[in-house]
Amino acid sequence: AQKVTQAQTEISVVEKEDVTLDCVYETRDTTYYLFWYKQPPSGELVFLIRRNSFDEQNEISGRYSWNFQKSTSSFNFTITASQVVDSAVYFCALIAGGTSYGKLTFGQGTILTVHP
Amino acid sequence: DAGVTQSPTHLIKTRGQQVTLRCSPKSGHDTVSWYQQALGQGPQFIFQYYEEEERQRGNFPDRFSGHQFPNYSSELNVNALLLGDSALYLCASSGPAQGVETQYFGPGTRLLVL
Numbered sequence: 001a002q003k004v005t006q007a008q009t010e011i012s013v014v015e016k017e018d019v020t021l022d023c024v025y026e027t028r029d030t031t032y033y034l035f036w037y038k039q040p041p042s043g044e045l046v047f048l049i050r051r052n053s054f055d056e057q058n059e060i061s062g063r064y065s066w067n068f069q070k071s072t073s074s075f076n077f078t079i080t081a082s083q084v085v086d087s088a089v090y091f092c093a094l095i096a097g098g099t100s101y102g103k104l105t106f107g108q109g110t111i112l113t114v115h116p
Numbered sequence: 117d118a119g120v121t122q123s124p125t126h127l128i129k130t131r132g133q134q135v136t137l138r139c140s141p142k143s144g145h146d147t148v149s150w151y152q153q154a155l156g157q158g159p160q161f162i163f164q165y166y167e168e169e170e171r172q173r174g175n176f177p178d179r180f181s182g183h184q185f186p187n188y189s190s191e192l193n194v195n196a197l198l199l200g201d202s203a204l205y206l207c208a209s210s211g212p213a214q215g216v217e218t219q220y221f222g223p224g225t226r227l228l229v230l
Contacts, residue, residue: 044221045159047221102149102172104159
């Protein structure tokens with residue numbers, strides 16, 4: 001079975017602060033895929049990034065960066081110089097191989113509030 | 117290029133009734149997945165449709181059923197509604213099927229069961 005844990009339920013920061021959202025995953029499969037989604041108040045899940053288990057290269061996209069470490073089963077997400085528009089619920093998710101082929105397993109989500 | 121669309125946006129039903137939710141996938145996508153998101157929780161996988169057949173199913177009772185049409189659109193049906201079925205129902209599309217594709221989500225249907 002697969003599991004995703006986002007230990008931080010809520011995070012509150014002031015604009016321009018850096019913030020890191022933690023994600024720890026569990027799977028017995030050697031091939032798996034990790035995702036981050038953003039859910040603003042409107043409810044729609046917005047895809048942010050995807051990482052394959054065989055590619056541990058970290059990625060930076062503007063103010064967003066992701067740190068994937070297989071040794072600790074973590075896939076953390078950092079927002080640099082946060083903005084009010086970053087306020088949302090962020091979900092980490094996993095698709096593992098085998099019978100869970102198309103099933104996304106989500107964490108509980110982290111509510112990020114950025115204050116002006 | 118239209119994204120994933122869902123209808124209706126909101127729905128109110130009473131216990132015991134039946135409901136049908138609809139989803140149109142993103143252009144070029146052939147796979148549709150449905151998720152249930154209870155308040156304050158992460159989405160839970162209901163099932164996935166590909167080539168008009170249910171390819172994979174999560175831990176949901178048979179009251180939850182679905183269908184995919186030749187144009188890849190999909191419906192989610194829930195029979196004998198319970199209060200606990202109140203949730204945001206999200207549809208996601210992906211494809212074309214060449215392995216594990218990224219799923220793109222629609223805005224969801226908010227279902228309230230009274």
